[in-house]
Amino acid sequence: MGLFILRRSGVMIITALCLTFIVFFLTNLYPNLEKLAKTEGNFRMSDEAVASWLEKNGYAQPVVVKYGQWLGVMPGWTRTADGEVTGRCIDGTATPDEAATAPRYCGIIQGDWGYSTRFKTGVGDIIETRLGNTGYLMMWVLILMVPSALIIGVLAGMREGSATDRSLSTLSIMTTATPEYVSGVIFIAVFASSTVGLKWFKGTATAAMENPTFENFFLPVLTIALYGMGYIARMTRASMTEVMTAQYIRTARLKGVSFPNIVLKHALRNALIAPFTVIMLQFPWLLNGVVIVESLFNYKGFGWALVEAASNNDIELLLAVSVVSVVVVLLTQLISDIGYVFLNPRIRIS
Amino acid sequence: MDPLTWTGALAFLNPIYQITLVLLVAALAIWIITSVISAGTRQVANADGSFTLAGNPQAMANLGVKLTFLVVAILSLAYLLLGLILGTNAGIVGAMSRQMLPTWTALVVLFALSITFKRRLGLYGKLFDSPIGMIGFGLVMFWVFTGIFGAMDLIATHDPLGQASGMKNKVPGTPLRGAEEGEYAWYLLGGDNLARDVFSRMVKGAWEVLKYAPLATLFAFMVGITLGLPAGYYGGRLDTLLSFLANLILAFPVILLFYLLVTPEIVATGLPQFMAVVLFAFPMVFCGVLIHSRFRTQPGKDYMWLAIVLVPIFLLYMSLINENGSKIDFWPLDFFDIPGGVLVVFVSVVFVNSPTVFRIVRGLAMDIKTRDYVAAAQTRGERAWYIMLWEILPNVRGPLIVDFCLRIGYTTILLGTLGFFGLGLPPESPDWGSTINDGRKLLSIYLHPALPPAVALMSLVLGLNLLADGLREESLKD
DSSP: HHHHHHHHHHHHHHHHHHHHHHHHHHHTTTHHHHHHHHHHSSOOOOHHHHHHHOOOOOTSSSHHHHHHHHTTTSSEEEEEEEEEEEETTSSSSSHHHHHSHHHHHHHHGGTTOOOOTTSBBBHHHHHHHHHHHHHHHHHHHHHHHHHHHHHHHHHHSSSSTHHHHHHHHHHHHHHHHHHHHHHHHHHHHIIIISSSSOOSSSOOGGGGSOOOOOHHHHHHHHHHHHHHHHHHHHHHHHHHHHHHHHHHHHHHHTTOHHHIIIIIIHHHHHHTHHHHHHHHHHHHHHHHHHHHHHTTTTTOOOHHHHHHHHHHTHHHHHHHHHHHHHHHHHHHHHHHHHHHHOOOTTTOOO | OOOSSSGGGGGHHHHHHHHHHHHHHHHHHHHHHHHHSSOOOOOEEOOTTEEEEEEHHHHHHHHHHHHHHHHHHHHHHHHHHHHHHHHGGGHHHHHHHHHHHHHHHHHHHHHHHHHHTTGGHHHHHHGGGGGHHHHHHHHHHHHHHHHHHHHHHHHHHHOOOOOTOTTTTOOEEETTTOTTTOOOEHHHHOOOTTTTTTTHHHHHHHHHHHHHHHHHHHHHHHHHHHHHHHHHHHHHHHHHHHHHHHHHHSSSSSHHHHHHHHHHHHHHTTHHHHHHHTTTTHHHHHHHHHHHHEEEEEEEEHHHHHHHHHHHHHHHHHHHHTTTTOOOOOOOOOOOOOOOHHHHHHHHHHHHHHHHHHHHHHHHHHHHSSSHHHHHHHHHHHHHHIIIIIIIHHHHHHHHHHHHHHOOOOOHHHHHHHHHHTSSSTTTOOOOOHHHHHEEEETTTTTTTTTTHHHHHHHHHHHHHHHHHHHHHHHHHH
């Protein structure tokens, strides 16, 4: 088991390195750097001015070197001009003496996430606050989504072909067919529109960042939860119907165990193994939904930061965002693998 | 010109319709609740030792649902049919129904033919045995026909890009100010924030989706099959490597990937074109290997078929990737140019979809390769590619067809996501995602620009899901 976790973690780290390098490479392509130089400097820069700006700010080095510096396995660049030193690990300019005391390595391994050109603050702070907002959103999404999806799935799967099954299955197909930007628009129209709607909820969640209430926070949570819910419910239903045809359920029936008892004591635990992995693997898609819903409801979280960083070519923020999301995705995969083994003792890892 | 109401001369039907709708919802609720509580039909022992099935609340609720559903369906049909006859006199619904006449005709003809000959049509015919599959197929074909006839300008009332004065954010049914002779006199579903006709944009948007989604899915399948079969069949290092790459792409947040690929700066570097070179080569490889593995022993036939199939595909491929004034510009026979933005959208959608297909095909191939007929082929001394493409692939077609339907829906959602973030597609493009994005800015005041494309997208994807469900059900039966 220990070896398994170790090997999976190793693969995870390699994957994370590959993915961040791809993002690094894409964001550091010359046209992107040129755009960055022009937004940071001025828009009418000549090509030579752009080249010298990039040279001065350490962007002109080879991609691998820059990646190593960002990661913190290569010493950050320094540059001496007119007796003043600028460098990756130095804020602004410094005298040579000050520069000598500055740390040589400053990458994400050292905890230095860099500086966001869009928000003009450290990337670490942005990620922290934004991730906090999104974490809160996700918590409520999971609280709403997982139990209701499991209940729907179990209710539908315990009597295959019954009225409950057919209606709940149709419902879950409908929710999987409705992407967040469609259901969000429909919810706003029905529940929040100021002209014809019911005006039960607020159409934006901006206020929810300081003061989340049911009124301003329920719609975004519902929008994300619905899309994921259908899929989990269908998986739960499939695994529940399979379990309900198993031999031991028939035995329990023949023994005269009551139906609720069969479902709760005999079927449920075995039926929940498959949905567990599905829930974990659902995280990448939830991330997708978060980005859509946060821009739709104007909730300034992680997804919103991603959109802002990507549309302004904020390289360091974009990298940090991709690191976080890739790590989240890979961690959930790892947890799902390990949890699967724990839940299902029949599986042995050798 | 007076503004149109929703139902016009058919307004007398509205109260009846509302009452039956309420009844239908109530009956549905009772039906669900009773089925949870009661234990299904109950057997009653009679005095003479026989059993009868007792009528119970659930059966009655079931009857109620069926009756009210029938009435609702008949009334809905009445709105549409009377609308066909009365046109704009029957309000907005009637006018839309009249505009959609080509779609209705095509649907009726298709269903009549299919149901008549369903026993001779294989899996497709069996689809018409399952109500779910039929509803799904109907929804999908509705949008397919709407898209095709919309592209032929038979349905749309106005130019989807044309702006009319005084129609900005006007509610559905508003008459055009100073409509000229021969011009349609109303904006059936209102005007959007640039005074364009919402109805026409929705109809044209269907064509945008139809143009990209199935083709992108097909390419993703070609890539997934060509890589997934050897990965599953050979296993070993190849499998490890390809699976690692697939997991790499799958772990990438889709939206981040889109944002990285679709920006004009990246397009300028030609990266999407290079990706297109790789991804679009797969159909060629697939067809080539497919033919060659079959006719390897008959060189004459082999070369003939290879030439017939590969030459047109190669010409298409070259004109697809070759574009004047871009990084790849050397091929003289360039029949058409794909606008840069569209190519990027296409490439990124294929790129995102293919790892999932790869995983499915790989899993299926691993399962099938232990079967006896594969062992028989191996004993006969067939080559590996023949076994993969002519023994394994035909036997996994069921799950693949089902997944194909689901994946078109998923691709539609992805395309909508791209439009929603304003990525890739031109900003005035009438595709549903972009239209929703345009409409959402004023959503709390004006609902009508955003709702029609949202409902359209939802119904198309729902149709594809139901179709896939029906296909799965029917293909499992035999």
